[in-house]
Amino acid sequence: MTSPAAQDALDHFLTHTATLAGASENTILAYRRDITGYLAFMTLHKGAQQGIGPLMQISVPDMRSWMAFERGDGLSARSLARKLSAVKSFYRWLADREGFDPTAVLSTRAPKFQTKLPRPLAEDAAKAVIDTVEVQAREDWVGARDTAVVTLLYGCGLRISEALGLTGEDVPLPTSLRIVGKGGKERVVPVIDAAREAVEAYLRLCPVEISADMALFRGVRGGPLGARAVQKVMEQTRMQLGLPATATPHAMRHSFATHLLTAGGDLRAIQELLGHASLSTTQAYTQVDTARLMEVYNKAHPKA
Structure with a gap:
């Protein structure tokens, strides 16, 4: 006691x-x-x-x-x-x-453990998720909502809590959003056209009139959309596409970062976009990128 x-x-x-x-x-x-x-x-x-x-x-x-x-x-x-x-x-x-x-x-030392690398999706798989997620819904507006959420995760690198934290005051989405992430840390995130269009498509179909102080994304019963609902639709989507269990909502954010890095993005800029407090957290993506390059190399040049 x-x-x-x-x-x-x-x-x-x-x-x-x-x-x-x-x-x-x-x-x-x-x-x-x-x-x-x-x-x-x-x-x-x-x-x-x-x-x-x-x-x-x-x-x-x-x-x-x-x-x-x-x-x-x-x-x-x-x-x-x-x-x-x-x-x-x-x-x-x-x-x-x-x-x-x-x-x-x-002075007590922490036990050593193997850092788990992010498990991003391939670019075509990430795009397939966005294209497929809407077919899991029974109602058109729900499908449009899920597409909008997943597009924000992948297209803007948002955490699921950050996407679900958007309110009616945030729409129509501007060209950049000020996001308050973990620990109250603020960052400015560019909003791609596809994300704005997906949110607009959702709002046109949404049966709930969303005021400025309401959560932007609504559940089927009218309340704020919960993270579990997004996780569930991702589970259904990955099973339909034959993707691994690592294809989670957060994997879409990982994919955003990894694909930016592969395209030549600056590591420090990606750190700012993700809202990582430490560059070492972002550096994990360089290990992912290197691991993928080695996998391709080994397949192309198998050892005798």
């Missing part, structure tokens, strides 16, 4: 992270879950509730014990690295507030 003092500190840290750092609701929930689990382990490990004083005295062996416990409980290296990152963020804030040396925690 977490001590009242530790719980109070955690609540203040989460408030700070949400308001000043602009973290998303999902990030805050994950931080609360991960740090609470860490505090619960230390209570059991030390045999007493961990107030602020004991938390300031956590040692390297204590950290190793926690990580060994998590790994022994079946946690993957990637998930443990995420939990450790949350704990370190908490300790940086706590050390700044309480004035102690958090080196024992901050």
